[in-house]
Amino acid sequence: MIILQNIIESNYRFQPAWIMVLIVISIMIIGYLFSAFHSRFVSMLRAFFLIRFSNQLSREEYSLTHPVSAFLSLNFIISCSLFIYQSISSKSVFYLTYESNFSSFLIVVFCVTIIYLVKTVSIKILGFVLEKQLVANEYIFILFLVNQITGIGLIPIIIFIAYGKKSIESGFIYIGIAFLIFAFIVRIGKGIVSSLSSRQVTPFYIILYLCTFEILPLLLGFKLLERLN
Secondary structure, three states, X not given: OHHHHOXXXXXXXXXXXXXXXXXXXXXXXXXXXXXXXXXXXXXXXXXXXXXHHHHHHHOOOOOOOOHHXXXXXXXXXXXXXXXXXXXXHHOOOOOOOOOOOHHHHHHHHHHHHHHHHHHHHHHHHHHHXXXXXXXXXXXXXXXXXXXXXXXXXXXXXXXXXXXXXXXXXXXXXXXXXXXXXXXXXXXXXXXXXXXXXXXXXXXXXXXXHHHHHHHHHHHHXXXXXXXXX
16 A cells, blocks of 8 residues: 555656657758768758748749658657647647557548648649649749748657657647648748739639648548548
């Protein structure tokens, strides 16, 4: 009885080893890119904040296949999927009845990858049909650019969620959600400004795209979460 009375409940949650491995991989990716491709890495950060840098990089044929872009996209998939997994498994924001394990994380990775793969292909097809391939390619670059910077910003958030105290877990989940919303607004804003500045796309096409490929998927996602709760 005395032994049981001396047991103190931990303020931290147990985290599987694979979560630490994924976080370390993300940090190593950022460190490697900052060291090996410093100028390109800085240019990507500038392009996130300044339209002219974004347009300049998007016109490069190898912009999306460059090692910096490829590794940052990989980091986005890892960090975004891990944040979504943490948000669901914590049950503090979303309450879904599913088993929290590495297989569940892989399902999230698969869903995130498919969503952006389908979106990219759809934008390509839409640009081909409307004969606006240049505008479509610039928007795809903006899509990847914002996601890549978002992946960097999510790293400290997922670290605090994983290894911070339970009392701050839900707070950082809400911070992460707010950050994703901010990134979504930035992506839409940069896409609209870039499309209008090219003078090849009318406001009608922009509204059509937003309703079809941005707003509708979000509404379907919220509806799905409501049914799963």
